[in-house]
Amino acid sequence: MKNPEFNLKHSSLVINPNDIVPLVTPGEVGLTYELTVRDGLFSPNGRVINHVPQQLSKSFVQQFMQLWFMHAAHLPDSLSTKIKMTNGTSHQCIGSFLDFAANAGIGDANFGLVVGTGIGAPTITDFQLAAIIQHDATPPTTGRMQYGAVSFGAPAADPTTSQFTITRNFANASGGNITVTEIGIYVQTTYLFYGWLPGYYYLMTVRDLVAGGGGILVSNGQTLTVNYRPQSVI
């Protein structure tokens, strides 16, 4: 079989209010996720090979609460809580416009939606995926996937639920099969580096194991689409 070509494309997805699936229960703010595997690399019309319908995300982790708290309280960096970054270091953040940014571009596995092969159950203190799958910049590279750009669907609401959508495609041109068992959201943040020059770092706000326990198989030449939908239900 010819190795798939390196060919990154992405598309935005705006959810129709009529298509909102309310899995978050009344009174909750949560997320759902949905996984789809298609034939082809970043081909939106590829045949659907596998699909995990919308599932309730189980796991905001502590960094979400810390970052939201910092903005809600409007803490100066000198008083803010140290937040653990995806590289394991902890920093006092400055509460910048960049916080929560998940709009990673093509090939950037530092933030945005991320996928991995870890199997450990999420805990509130998780600060990174157990085993992140790195971007495959020079395919084929065993165990890596090509990260598409993150796209967003604008907020929408039905009579009970409001939500928006975060989407990313991950193409497997590694030459072998990859089973994705964990997914998550990495976001950017900013800390006071020195003087007024900021430093950019990344932290994890959400981590989930793929429903069913066995993960989802993405064969060589196939693309996984991950949709996360933050929701609030009254």
Next chain:
Amino acid sequence: MSALKTTLTIERFGRSGRLLEQRKQLSRSFTIGLLEGLYVAHGQIGYGGGGYIAVNLDGVKTIIDASVRDNVNNAYGSSNLRIGSPGSIGCIEPVGYENNNGGVYHQKQQILNADLGILIGAGSAAVTPTDRRMTQLIGHGQRPPDVAPVMFENYTDSDTDDYVIRGTNWGAQAFIPYTTHQLTSIWIKGWRTGSCGVTTVALYGSDEVAGANHTPTVGTCNVLGSGTIDEATWGTVSPGALQEAVLTTPVDVIAGHRYFIVVSCPTGSGGNQLQWRYNSTAYVYEMPLMTNAYGLQIRDTSNDSGASWTRNNGAFLFQEFGQSAGEFQIGGTEVYNLVISDPTGSFDIRRTFFNACGQTITVNECGIAHVQQHDLGGAAQGIQAQAFMCAHDLTGTITIDDGQLLVVKYTPSITV
């Protein structure tokens, strides 16, 4: 393991500080405002253009974004998602910033303390995900509840001229209420020539987007409410008299925010028109609170049914009536007590409301408003910030007697 849940705790304390009542319930209602705030942050919506149009506490469609940055390569503070606020009267000035070339991006607007953080109200309408305002907000101060509509803002002195209202020719008068209240009716002074048809008197939020000149632009500003005056009500002799338009549904107006009374006679034509009386002298209606250079007065006229407006000196004659649900002395909104203790993480948002009005006040609803900003395009333009509602709950009826203290606390929490 679950999504984020929020506990709403409401406590009522007596004069001696004794706890008289405590209610705990699951908060039902983070609204689309929270999702919009997270959306612009996650998507960095607005950087490089665009932005997202949300609806602020005034009911006005307003751009929000995450692009509060300069073009040098720096990232600076943002007040987006801010909930905490000082108490009492006064304002917060959300973050502007300074870049490493020494340029300062100024904050264009201030937010009144009482508009930010936890809000309470007297309304009991069902909550929906797209609520943008409290049903009947209770403001800061010591005013007792009104038992019947009373006059709030008005300008009725010395009218000098007529402005013709007919067809596409509309008139608009701005006002800024000193007291938060529920507006029930609007009186305007005028007289008719021929058959002017039904007069529509509408209440608009003001377009506070910088550069938009603070007008009641149709399509941008939501019609918050309206009423009508029958043709036969108007006299046919100048200068006419004040006549009342009762709003179909009362509308909350918030102290310190700008609103417009917009008058039209859609079926009017040449010779069949309303003459809305005005005083042509500048600065005749002084608004009690100013939020920008146009604070003193605004009398606008339009010849294209409100799509565009022309600013004029003077003021149209009007009175607005309504009822205050009473006022509390409102403390600051504290955001505190972040606790991460495996498997749970939570923090608290709390505000106190002291009843010093001399009478009992009834509370039925509460909510949260947070800050969202909009980068107006660089250092010269600055940054715009406004309050947007992000949560709304019904509390059940709580009566707070004079001298009693109400404490409202939201506790968002996650469990993994």
